[in-house]
Amino acid sequence: MSSLKIAIVGSGPSGCYVAERLVRQGKGVVEVDVFDRLPTPFGLIRGGVAPDHQGTKGVARVLSRALDRDEVRFFGHVEIGRDLRLADLRSMYDAVVLATGAPKDRRLGIPGEDLEGIHGSWAFVGWYNGHPDYAGLDVALDRVRSAVIIGNGNVAIDVARVLARAGAEMDKSDIDPVVEAALAAAPLERILIAGRRGPAEVKFTPAELSELGRLQRARPVVDIAEITAVDNCENSCFTVLQEFAERPAGEAPVTIELGFRLHPEAFIDNGEGRVGAVRFRRTQPQGADFVDTGETIDIPAELVVTCIGYETVGCDDLAPIGGVFANDEGRIDDGFYVVGWAKRGPSGTIPTNRPESHALADRILAEVAPADKPGRAAVYKALDGVAVVDIDGWKRIDAAEIGQAPEGRVRRKLTRIDDLLAAAQG
């Protein structure tokens, strides 16, 4: 009997969870090939999860087990649209699954957004995580006394925490020494995390928010008036915000202010083409929404990181609509599926993806029949001349990075594609 041949584009959590389920449930009659445009697997685990959250990054060990299985092949450094056409992939496999995530920053669409010193969190997080696309980002931290982070989600917390941590607080992380030196050189005094709504509407999770209260050189600050203005709050972060507001004022080199009812209106040029301040309009809650009060406030900032969510990008000639690939419960077309952030948008933590990916794998097994497709035999031919990184190549990269870890750090990432390809060859 011919085996069912499935291609998955993207090796982040949602793609790996689909692969794992397909081969487990497919019981020897399913072959899965996982493609990634980077030479390294695991998507957001490697490039998104903060370097000081190694416990979360440990999920890579679980995902690795899927890529290690006999029925699965990893095709790293293969970009669909550059090395292989999407239409060809669809003709070579019984089913194709897009698990390409949402690798593009949403924009605020306000004046001054393109000034130097303003970064979307996708790029900024990519920079401090050694993502090859952003390793050269010009962050100019040596002039940053005041940083403004826009958004009240967990990415905003990650960015604030990484900016605020110092030296030994990064022990056992995989922060790059170049990034660490840039962070240490910043004369940082103030970080403002600005939400456009109130403390009852934050999208943080309590564990992540609480961490801001345990930093060595930084202390969180919340205006008690913002807390007392709220009645009957059910948001699980509220008690943490209240605890921050009630803390006695202490001395710390860096303050992390959690500011509310601040709706970004414009970025103000410092006269040299760089951001010098952020202009906010004060808002007032109205139900779950907000209205403007007419008041504006300018906050000085030499660095701005917008943490307001992401959108997916096109895959070859398939364009997203409204930040995702149009789909019906994960189905795009016959034998063509989408999963994870590319399907539903940028929401949920890593474990959120597992049940969704498993349900999609079960659906594929139920509705796609093997049709004697050539699968990987055709792909190997089509990729002749492409420097494909297989799972053993990735393991060589992994070993090289761990082997060159600076003291007190768990790895030093290779941040250039050429270096990654060289390490993959051993």
Ligand code: NAP
């Ligand atoms: P998020 O949780 O959706 O938060 C986005 C924030 O941006 C919200 O506060 C939103 O405000 C604000 N925002 C959106 N558009 C805006 C605008 N035009 N002006 C001002 N503010 C705007 O997204 P995220 O922080 O990027 O996180 C993405 C997902 O990854 C989340 O599910 C998050 O929990 C997860 N994550 C988890 C962890 C972890 O578990 N450690 C770490 C990082 C990320 P409104 O609420 O008013 O729309």
